[in-house]
Amino acid sequence: MNFKNLKLFLLIISTFILSTLSSPIISKRTNINEIKNLVNTKLFINNNLNNNNKANIEDFIDDLKDVFQNGMVNYIKLEQIFSDLFNITIVDPIENLIDSTNHKTFSVKKDGFYGELFEPENNRFPGKALILCTGSDGDFNMVRSLSKGLSNNGITVLGLGYFKVKGTPNVLTRIPLEYVEKAAKYLKSEGFEKIGMWGFSAGSVYALLSGVYFSDLLSLIVASSPGNYVFQGLGTLSFTQKKSAFSYKGKDIPYEPIGKIDVLKLIYLMIRDLEPNFLHVYEPGVTGASENHFIPVEKMKARLLIFSGEMDHCWPSDKASKAIMKRLKEKNYSYPYEHISCPYGGHVMTPFPTAMDIITKASRDYPEEEKKYRKQHLEKLLEAFEEW
Structure with a gap:
């Protein structure tokens, strides 16, 4: 996903996001279906939607769960997930x-x-x-x-x-x-x-x-x-x-x-x-x-x-x-x-x-x-x- 597509996605779901921001999500426990719906809406809407989309969502959520394994945040893995998401290569010149x-x-x-x-x-x-x-x-x-x-x-x-x-x-x-x-x-x-x-x-x-x-x-x-x-x-x-x-x-x-x-x-x-x-x-x-x-x-x-x-x-x-x-x-x-x-x-x-x-x-x-x-x-x- 690149920034151009991301802007389009955000435009399509602006109403959804606004309602999400005002929702009491952090006052109740989140369930896996809420996450799947959000991933589907925010990250995987595109012109090439296919039958593999469900698998893509579940794989993406599994990757995020791995970030929090053993009670720790794995920032190196998180960096790679965001790098893939935005098609940005992580380069540290120093x-x-x-x-x-x-x-x-x-x-x-x-x-x-x-x-x-x-x-x-x-x-x-x-x-x-x-x-x-x-x-x-x-x-x-x-x-x-x-x-x-x-x-x-x-x-x-x-x-x-x-x-x-x-x-x-x-x-x-x-x-x-x-x-x-x-x-x-x-x-x-x-x-x-x-x-x-x-x-x-x-x-x-x-x-x-x-x-x-x-x-x-x-x-x-x-x-x-x-x-x-x-x-x-x-x-x-x-x-x-x-x-x-x-x-x-x-x-x-x-x-x-x-x-x-x-x-x-x-x-x-x-x-x-x-x-x-x-x-x-x-x-x-x-x-x-x-x-x-x-x-x-x-x-x-x-x-x-x-x-x-x-x-x-x-x-x-x-x-x-x-x-x-x-x-x-x-x-x-x-x-x-x-x-x-x-x-x-x-x-x-x-x-x-x-x-x-x-x-x-x-x-x-x-x-x-x-x-x-x-x-x-x-x-x-x-x-x-x-x-x-």
Whole structure:
């Protein structure tokens, strides 16, 4: 399916979509027939409709179910589904430049953390380094890609894998904050006087918490598409485990419980919006979480830079960002802090292209705006390094 056909499909079913948007779909359990009807209406109406259409719908739904297997979102598979749907080839030009064998590597067994060090040929900021992690995708290739991009701009980057890599948990549950502590102490031992951390999506929660718990080690925190509270089973959809997302020295960090999720509902919303939509899962906690479950950002001793997109439907990062800013103001936070909110930005607010871009409407529909946001992101980050 290409964009031209998609526009025609959307025109044909505009009335249907409007009624869907106003329906109480997220107040009741979704059934498989509702999903089949939506797929049939939104994705498979064309001039070549044939007897195989039913099979196509069921295959498509089965593929989406596979995305949510074992209570986890398989973002790599999701990227491929959206790539096929829109006839777009996923190309990550930065990742293709990377030869990871040229970088110093670290293991949990030997060093206490998993990662790779990217040292720039032209170091613009001697004595300063950045720890970088991504979100609930758990894809270390994305870590490498972004780390290489920043390294090419003169920043020393330690790309950190905190789950789904060797020696770490396989799911985003009870992730030790000590990985960051070990990584920061290594950088200190190598002569880096100032250490910052950049985190995206779920990784932004990891970065903010690290800024709180390791305030004497981290003096710059960059949160991209952040959350503002800790919640149960971060990154999972089953939510049956009575465990928190993160732990420090074996003790669970207090978290906001989230009930069992209707996976069919998430599939329905994904097809309806043509992107992942978890807003109804996480939005209530932005203002309604228990006080001890909010990230106590005021305990950091770091310059803070936040990026969010107003079109982020994966989770309410823009509202969470504003809540963080409000909290810092109310707590009279004494370090510099800034929030850059992008009107046409989606969930993937990164300074360089990523394979994940394909899954969000903002990235697909507003590519020129996205280029501007990426440029702004990089410029703000470099500016922060200059002033830091």
